[in-house]
Amino acid sequence: xxxxxxxxxxxxxxxxxxxxxxxxxxxxxxxxxxxxxxxxxxxxxxxxxxxxxxxxxxxxxxxxxxxxxxxxxxxxxxxxxxxxxxxxxxxxxxxxxxxxxxxxxxxxxxxxxxxxxxxxxxxxxxxxxxxxxxxxxxxxxxxxxxxxxxxxxxxxxxxxxxxxxxxxxxxxxxxxxxxxxxxxxxxxxxxxxxxxxxxxxxxxxxxxxxxxxxxxxxxxxxxxxxxxxxxxxxxxxxxxxxxxxxxxxxxxxxxxxxxxxxxxxxxxxxxxxxxxxxxxxxxxxxxxxxxxxxxxxxxxxxxxxxxxxxxxxxxxxxxxxxxxxxxxxxxxxxxxxxxxxxxxxxxxxxxxxxxxxxxxxxxxxxxxxxxxxxxxxxxxxxxxxxxxxxxxxxxxxxxxxxxxxxxxxxxxxxxxxxx
Amino acid sequence: xxxxxxxxxxxxxxxxxxxxxxxxxxxxxxxxxxxxxxxxxxxxxxxxxxxxxxxxxxxxxxxxxxxxxxxxxxxxxxxxxxxxxxxxxxxxxxxxxxxxxxxxxxxxxxxxxxxxxxxxxxxxxxxxxxxxxxxxxxxxxxxxxxxxxxxxxxxxxxxxxxxxxxxxxxxxxxxxxxxxxxxxxxxxxxxxxxxxxxxxxxxxxxxxxxxxxxxxxxxxxxxx
Numbered sequence: 132x133x134x135x136x137x138x139x140x141x142x143x144x145x146x147x148x149x150x151x152x153x154x155x156x157x158x159x160x161x162x163x164x165x166x167x168x169x170x171x172x173x174x175x176x177x178x179x180x181x182x183x184x185x186x187x188x189x190x191x192x193x194x195x196x197x198x199x200x201x202x203x204x205x206x207x208x209x210x211x212x213x214x215x216x217x218x219x220x221x222x223x224x225x226x227x228x229x230x231x232x233x234x235x236x237x238x239x240x241x242x243x244x245x246x247x248x249x250x251x252x253x254x255x256x257x258x259x260x261x262x263x264x265x266x267x268x269x270x271x272x273x274x275x276x277x278x279x280x281x282x283x284x285x286x287x288x289x290x291x292x293x294x295x296x297x298x299x300x301x302x303x304x305x306x307x308x309x310x311x312x313x314x315x316x317x318x319x320x321x322x323x324x325x326x327x328x329x330x331x332x333x334x335x336x337x338x339x340x341x342x343x344x345x346x347x348x349x350x351x352x353x354x355x356x357x358x359x360x361x362x363x364x365x366x367x368x369x370x371x372x373x374x375x376x377x378x379x380x381x382x383x384x385x386x387x388x389x390x391x392x393x394x395x396x397x398x399x400x401x402x403x404x405x406x407x408x409x410x411x412x413x414x415x416x417x418x419x420x421x422x423x424x425x426x427x428x429x430x431x432x433x434x435x436x437x438x439x440x441x442x443x444x445x446x447x448x449x450x451x452x453x454x455x456x457x458x459x460x461x462x463x464x465x466x467x468x469x470x471x472x473x474x475x476x477x478x479x480x481x482x483x484x485x486x487x488x489x490x491x492x493x494x495x496x497x498x499x500x501x502x503x504x505x506x507x508x509x510x511x512x513x514x515x516x517x518x519x520x521x522x523x524x525x526x527x528x529x530x531x532x533x534x535x536x537x538x539x540x541x542x543x544x545x546x547x548x549x550x
Numbered sequence: 551x552x553x554x555x556x557x558x559x560x561x562x563x564x565x566x567x568x569x570x571x572x573x574x575x576x577x578x579x580x581x582x583x584x585x586x587x588x589x590x591x592x593x594x595x596x597x598x599x600x601x602x603x604x605x606x607x608x609x610x611x612x613x614x615x616x617x618x619x620x621x622x623x624x625x626x627x628x629x630x631x632x633x634x635x636x637x638x639x640x641x642x643x644x645x646x647x648x649x650x651x652x653x654x655x656x657x658x659x660x661x662x663x664x665x666x667x668x669x670x671x672x673x674x675x676x677x678x679x680x681x682x683x684x685x686x687x688x689x690x691x692x693x694x695x696x697x698x699x700x701x702x703x704x705x706x707x708x709x710x711x712x713x714x715x716x717x718x719x720x721x722x723x724x725x726x727x728x729x730x731x732x733x734x735x736x737x738x739x740x741x742x743x744x745x746x747x748x749x750x751x752x753x754x755x756x757x758x759x760x761x762x763x764x765x766x767x768x769x770x771x772x773x774x
Contacts, residue, residue, distance in 0.1 A: 138663045147650040418724070450646040453607060454660040455635020457628040544602045547642055547720075 156476035158432035163480025164420035173418035174506035189373030196396040233369040250277035252371040260322040272358025291337020306347035324438040430526035437534035449546035459538035469531020477523035564574035586742040591768035639709025647693035699730030719751040
């Protein structure tokens with residue numbers, strides 16, 4: 132009942148100063164609108180940029196690194212067990228690039244419930260023959276269905292059907308810049324030579340475009356069987372296993388575990404793409420900083436207007452106190468005024484922010500770097516709305532708190548006797 | 551002695567700015583239920599200061615104050631506000647109505663704060679109080695639309711709303727012309743005689759004081 136009365140008084144005071152109230156609320160609305168729009172837009176862009184790498188980068192890549200053996204024969208010798216053994220000029224031996232017992236590893240991965248999925252890959256260096264010159268490049272033998280499922284392979288094949296690689300024998304998808312360099316189009320035959328010098332003729336069935344031109348200039352994709360055949364390897368020959376986890380953040384830990392358990396090299400996405408993580412972090416930091424600054428400015432607006440209101444309403448405060456309202460009551464009235472300005476300003480701000488970010492998401496955005504995106508990317512994440520609500524209430528709470536405390540301390544005697 | 555509404559004992563107060571000045575010196579007196587008391591004295595004799603101490607709004611004093619059998623010393627601000635709300639009605643020199651509210655709402659506010667009756671009952675009571683003062687027809691007007699005399703009568707109605715133990719007035723006729731002063735005075739008279747309302751009025755108008763039951767005259771912070 133008392134609260135109801137205080138709310139009535141607060142509303143009456145707000146309505147008596149409607150213009151000031153609106154100005155204060157508009158400050159909050161503007162702050163929230165910009166906060167929501169900025170963060171949605173920024174995070175959309177971030178998502179796009181991260182997607183450039185993150186979507187097609189496995190969380191953990193299992194492969195065999197060419198490196199000298201860590202366990203040199205001398206270390207196994209009982210006779211020299213207690214000695215320090217120094218060996219100079221260790222060289223990597225010509226070890227196989229394939230993963231040993233890949234099938235067993237894949238069986239284990241299938242049973243690991245942290246793993247969302249995995250795809251096999253046979254990577255090899257090849258030469259693409261274009262008349263007299265050979266262009267060096269990579270040929271990736273992939274499991275097309277798994278790649279489509281886990282790494283949105285479909286999105287990056289800009290023309291042609293990726294499944295053709297699997298369904299048509301001796302077919303290949305070329306990076307778009309590579310195809311341009313070779314002057315071949317879909318349906319043409321391209322000549323591929325292995326390092327060992329064997330030549331094969333493959334039919335181009337599609338173009339691949341990731342957005343990173345330098346990367347696309349050297350890449351081509353074929354089915355695993357095709358690549359194994361070209362290399363003259365058996366069907367157990369797998370060079371990479373690309374693992375996608377359910378939670379990307381577990382990658383470093385899981386990679387370490389796999390390294391020990393499977394005895395292969397395991398690279399996690401965070402180590403492989405540290406610069407992207409940093410970029411995302413900094414961009415997020417900047418957008419939060421700008422958004423929060425806007426809200427703090429709005430908070431100062433409310434602070435000023437409430438302060439003015441308190442000077443104007445000294446008589447009212449004095450008489451409320453003289454007729455039996457306590458300092459706490461008076462403080463509550465001004466807190467209510469402040470919080471309702473914050474609340475309604477915020478509500479309108481969320482609405483406008485949503486409208487604005489929707490508008491932005493319809494602005495055409497064509498970039499050769501990102502073939503999959505046609506308009507500006509916007510991430511309508513409800514978390515930003517929640518942060519905006521919480522932050523606007525916190526800001527207005529503090530903006531109101533100081534003037535309200537001042538109001539609660541007004542000495543009615545001083546005001547009344549001052550007349 | 552059960553009928554003593556207000557008892558002040560040895561109340562003293564100093565102002566410290568810029569030099570220490572003793573405004574009140576060992577003021578003691580009591581007010582019986584139903585009494586109509588006026589405090590008179592020259593400007594600066596401390597009569598208003600005394601009233602604000604008695605009203606519990608000024609807590610910076612020494613001595614003892616009892617209102618309706620309760621000691622005021624050591625009470626918290628919140629409790630004092632409650633006592634002002636429930637036991638004391640105020641009429642100031644300036645009307646101090648809230649301009650944003652209607653006359654009726656102005657009168658109702660202290661009762662709504664007290665929260666003893668439902669809003670409907672309070673509304674009825676407010677109408678009754680306005681009726682006593684003969685301004686029932688003004689109830690829906692905004693406070694800012696009234697004349698000075700009307701405003702002061704609304705202020706008196708407001709002071710009555712919680713049926714206080716005592717009504718205090720600080721020069722309630724000070725800002726009014728002769729005609730309106732008379733109306734306000736007659737109102738107080740009516741409250742005192744017909745409703746047995748206890749009243750304590752500070753004034754510098756001798757003719758006003760003369761027609762009250764008891765006059766407390768002050769000079770230099772003492773009762774003479």
